[in-house]
Amino acid sequence: MVVINTYIDELERTTIDLISIITTVSxxxxxxxxxxRYQLVRKIEQNKEDLSEDAKKRLIKLKSYDLMILQKMDQFKIEASEWLLKQEMIKVQKTAYVTSYSAESILFDRKN
Known part of the structure; x- marks a missing residue:
C-alpha cells in the first residue's frame, strides 16, 4: 500500500509540475x-488491488488534468502538420523552377 502511494505521489508531482508550465512546455x-506517466500508471495498475478509496480519489483528481494535456498535445500535432504541409509546398515550388532538361541539349524549331 505504501508503494502504490509513492507512485501516486510521483504521478501527482509530475502532473502538477507539467500543468504549471503547460503554456510554455516544449x-x-x-x-x-x-x-x-506511462511507467507510473503501469506500476499503479500492477498494484491496483491495493488501491484505497483515498488513492482512487487522488487518481480521479489527476484525471481532470488530462484535457489540458491533450489540448497541448493536439496543438503540437497541428503545428507539426502545418510545418509538414509547408515543407511539401516548398518542395513542389522548388521542383517547378528546377530545369528538367539537359543544358547541353539542342532544340529544333520547325516551321511548317
Missing amino acids: YEQLEQFSEC
Whole structure:
C-alpha cells in the first residue's frame, strides 16, 4: 500500500509540475512527461488491488488534468502538420523552377 502511494505521489508531482508550465512546455518535455506517466500508471495498475478509496480519489483528481494535456498535445500535432504541409509546398515550388532538361541539349524549331 505504501508503494502504490509513492507512485501516486510521483504521478501527482509530475502532473502538477507539467500543468504549471503547460503554456510554455516544449514537445520534448511533454514527451518526457508522457513516458514517465506511462511507467507510473503501469506500476499503479500492477498494484491496483491495493488501491484505497483515498488513492482512487487522488487518481480521479489527476484525471481532470488530462484535457489540458491533450489540448497541448493536439496543438503540437497541428503545428507539426502545418510545418509538414509547408515543407511539401516548398518542395513542389522548388521542383517547378528546377530545369528538367539537359543544358547541353539542342532544340529544333520547325516551321511548317
